[in-house]
Amino acid sequence: MQPHTDVETALLGPILPDRACGDCTACCTELTVTTPEFAKPAGTPCIHLSNKGCGIHAVRPRICRTWFCVWRRVASLPDGARPDRSGLLVSLNFVKEPQNCLEGVSINVRVLAGSDAIANGMAAAVLDSVCDQLVPVWFSDGSRKMLMHPDTDVARFVLSGEAAPAQLQDEVAAWRERYGMFG
Template sequence: MPDDARPDRSGLLVSLNFVREPRNCLEGVSINVRKLDGSDAIENGMAKAILDSLCDRLVPVWFSDGSRKMLMHPETDVARLVISGDPAPAHLEDEVAAWRERYAAFA
């Protein structure tokens, strides 16, 4: 992470989380980005910049603005298929298979 991503500069806390009993496979091991109280990281674009830099790997990324927790990566369609186990359409088969393989231990 760049120096600008430090919590005292960005208003965001980025952490790697491990959940022993996750509600779904995308919560077992994930990156969590939490907006700190009083932060303007959403308004000034820092949250978008940091989330964009984190959402390019096979690691789930969650964002919390203080009132709700949202899955930012993988995209909604992919996440739904990974969690449900439903067959993926052809254009998502490879991506869904990669996520399922990586997080099978948490399914």
């Protein structure tokens, strides 16, 4: 079992039995992989990737057998949000040395090169589906990374440690309780 499997299931739910990767290989190119068994930089196709998918699927590394994008776990994401269809790769990220507590464990929505997901509204639909729980959501359009959830006011109080106004106290306290360990 990979070290983050229980966290992924707790935050996102189990793998949905009716969703399969199919022809999608976005993670095989987009993601950084650094394990003792296998490594590759982000944005570089895996050396095992062929025009028919994974060339070593039956014996692929453990990370490739146990990692699943958020589309495979979150039923509220539309079927069209599969990365190869939507142009968006949504993943749960674990940052060893986060710059702030909202980066330690978070959902990252990445726009893939050539995608029209912002213009066609898919990015908004995906963000609406994942910005509904106590998990930070970051959006990357290829040129910058932006915090989408929690909203700016809540994030400011969570990060600054300042006392929040009455209308935000409960929400800020919940975020601090869950993510303070990553600060």
